[in-house]
Amino acid sequence: MAFLIGYSPREGDSIDLVLRNKQLSVENRVCMKISEFQDLIKDLYFKQDLNRGINATFIWLIEEIGEFAHILRSKEIDIKNASEELADIIAWTSSLANLLEIDLEFALSKKYPGKCIKCNSKPCICEKELF
Numbered sequence: 835m836a837f838l839i840g841y842s843p844r845e846g847d848s849i850d851l852v853l854r855n856k857q858l859s860v861e862n863r864v865c866m867k868i869s870e871f872q873d874l875i876k877d878l879y880f881k882q883d884l885n886r887g888i889n890a891t892f893i894w895l896i897e898e899i900g901e902f903a904h905i906l907r908s909k910e911i912d913i914k915n916a917s918e919e920l921a922d923i924i925a926w927t928s929s930l931a932n933l934l935e936i937d938l939e940f941a942l943s944k945k946y947p948g949k950c951i952k953c954n955s956k957p958c959i960c961e962k963e964l965f
């Protein structure tokens with residue numbers, strides 16, 4: 835299963851979403867599989883991640899989630915900042931996966947095999963159980 839970091843318009847996406855992501859795409863778009871991104875983060879930061887350790891790396895992830903929460907709480911959400919914080923969250927998640935020797939692409943494929951693993955449907959029809 836190929837997960838791509840990047841954006842391709844899908845049926846139902848609003849015009850605003852399509853235009854915003856196309857703008858981000860033009861600025862600085864790199865398409866890669868989750869495994870390629872995890873490898874990139876390993877190549878870039880594994881030495882620092884090892885020195886920092888799992889617990890301190892986890893704290894960094896939580897800090898990024900806090901920054902994202904701060905953006906969501908603002909009156910007008912800054913989508914560019916929100917995009918950057920989500921990217922940081924995925925990067926720190928990748929660092930943790932590297933430290934724990936977890937293959938994120940495999941984990942995602944197993945947990946999200948293209949249909950809901952509870953109701954076996956796409957889209958999921960077990961909303962009441964999840965919300």
Ligand SMILES: [Zn+2]
Nearest residue numbers: 950953958960
């Ligand atoms: Zn379901």
